[in-house]
Amino acid sequence: MKIAQYRSVKHDYITIGESREFYENKDDFIRMTEYVEVDFVERPREEIVNIEIQALKDLKKEIHAAAQARVMEIDRKISDLLAITQED
Numbered sequence: 001m002k003i004a005q006y007r008s009v010k011h012d013y014i015t016i017g018e019s020r021e022f023y024e025n026k027d028d029f030i031r032m033t034e035y036v037e038v039d040f041v042e043r044p045r046e047e048i049v050n051i052e053i054q055a056l057k058d059l060k061k062e063i064h065a066a067a068q069a070r071v072m073e074i075d076r077k078i079s080d081l082l083a084i085t086q087e088d
Contacts, residue, residue, distance in 0.1 A: 001040070005033040 002019040
C-alpha cells in the first residue's frame with residue numbers, strides 16, 4: 001500500500017493517507033511527503049476482537065449511565081408536577 005503524509009490547511013492537522021483521489025483532489029489537503037510503500041503486519045484477530053468487545057462494553061456502560069441520568073431527571077420532573085397539582 002502506498003501512503004503519504006498530508007496536512008489539512010483548513011483544520012491545521014497532519015494525517016497519513018493512501019495515495020488516492022480523496023486527498024489529492026481536495027483544496028484543503030497538501031501532500032507533505034513522497035509516497036512510501038508499506039506492508040502492515042496485522043494484529044492477531046483474537047486480540048482485535050477482545051479490544052473491540054471491551055470498547056463496546058465501555059460504550060454500553062456510558063450509554064446506560066446517560067440513560068439512567070435522563071430517567072432520573074424525568075422522574076424528578078414528574079414528582080415536581082405531582083407536587084404542584086397536590087398544592088392546588
